[in-house]
Amino acid sequence: MARTLTDEQGVKRYLVNLKVNGDNHTVMVKGNSLLVNVLRDELDLTGTKKGCELGDCGSCTVLLDGKPVNSCLVLAVEAEGREITTIEGVAQNDKLDKLQESFVNNAAIQCGYCTPGMVLSAKALLTRNPHPTETEVREAISGNLCRCTGYVNIVKAVMAAAEQE
Amino acid sequence: MYLPDFEYYQPNSLAEACRLMAKFGPRARILAGGTDLLHKMKHGQLEPEVIVSLNGLERLREITYQKGVGVVIGARATHNDIAGSALLQEKYRSVCEAAHHMANNQIRNVGTLGGNIVNAVPSADLPPILIALGASVKLAGSQGRRVLPLEEFFTGVHSSVIEPDEILTEVIIPDQPSTGSTYIRFGLRRSGALAVVGAAVAVTMEGETCREARIALGAAAPVPMRARQAEAVLKNQVITPDLLEEAGVCAARECSPRSSIRGSEEYRRDLVRVLTRRALQKAIKEGHV
């Protein structure tokens, strides 16, 4: 568990070690700090979006030890020592991941708000199951809402990326 | 949306967690996956002064088979832990299916069995199938431990017999005579929608004869309920399509659903009839699916 510090006013803070996209960060957070806010406000990783903030939309999706979770419902202290992947960590060496390329090539991005979450949910699927069926793709992204409703091309993009594997 | 302030504890033993809960009483809340608790706190529906996280108790996440006891699922097992458990896949795939078809993937990666039960909402997806399989829950408190049938756990919407200092540690599915079980839920969307009605059954078949049937319904009453009259219709009877329909009609009569935005009382009753019949058909024909 994270180290605790108490200031003169008696407010407790926690020194949390986060491994984000392969980099180690130590951040000081309050018990009620949400992971999404720490990523966006403390670490400047604003690719992670906030939509509903209630677990419904998936725009705040990050991978926690490889699994997609909604970072709006995770306390930052609870992420101590876990491996976090945000959308900023998907491209390696400044080169888009095949999946990201596929989103571009298949016009799977309209306003782009849902895209980070969509890509991460799809990435987790393809890591676990490199050749999914269309049903499996739809299931994997079913916790990610696209307000532009561009699902057809998103599914196409994921299927196309899977075929390239 | 921000969370109100609270004091946070992450004990690394169950005894310590119980001690903290006993110390703070109703001012404290257990945090498991947080998919419900943090949701309620953001809405201002709950404002605990203290949060006791179960995140440090890895052992509460195990799913094991204990000889003479049955399948023991730790309360902190997530829905995806349950859906993907090889042990459960082999013994009670119906439980894996129930976990797999609820909420959405992100929620299933953090939401836990314990939270799903202690929440005590009528539409929760895991209690019906667990009740149909005769599961018990183990509660640990500062005064010791107790085990009780899951069926007796719930007392109303958002209320149960759990004391403020108690922690649900495990759910036990006993070895049983039943030959088949299943859970069918109907939601307004296939993902991310709560069940309008859920029907779970466990049947003990001997050839064409049903020796025993246990039927448990979700979102059909203030608490997950057994449809005992429907069960009586089937007991020691040779199964025919007409008899299954009769059981469905009976279940629809004895349940007491409410009208809500997800469905009217009449609609829910009709769903109970249809889903009970379908669940029975499936469990009789296909086993624990």
Ligand SMILES: Cc1cc2nc3c(=O)[nH]c(=O)nc-3n(C[C@H](O)[C@H](O)[C@H](O)COP(=O)(O)OP(=O)(O)OC[C@H]3O[C@@H](n4cnc5c(N)ncnc54)[C@H](O)[C@@H]3O)c2cc1C
């Ligand atoms: C978008 C969304 C969709 C959802 N869809 C569904 C759905 O389809 N079906 C469904 O059934 N539910 C659904 N839920 C509700 C919820 O996610 C589940 O009920 C989940 O199982 C709750 O578990 P948790 O670990 O997150 O609970 P938490 O939020 O951590 O806890 C819930 C309550 O239980 C108490 N608690 C938790 N664990 C214990 C324990 N071991 N001992 C004592 N008390 C405990 C907490 O104090 C709290 O009061 C959904 C929620 C969201 C946000």
Ligand code: FES
């Ligand atoms: S912002 Fe987290 S799920 Fe919508």
Ligand code: FES
């Ligand atoms: S592209 Fe606009 S929300 Fe999906």
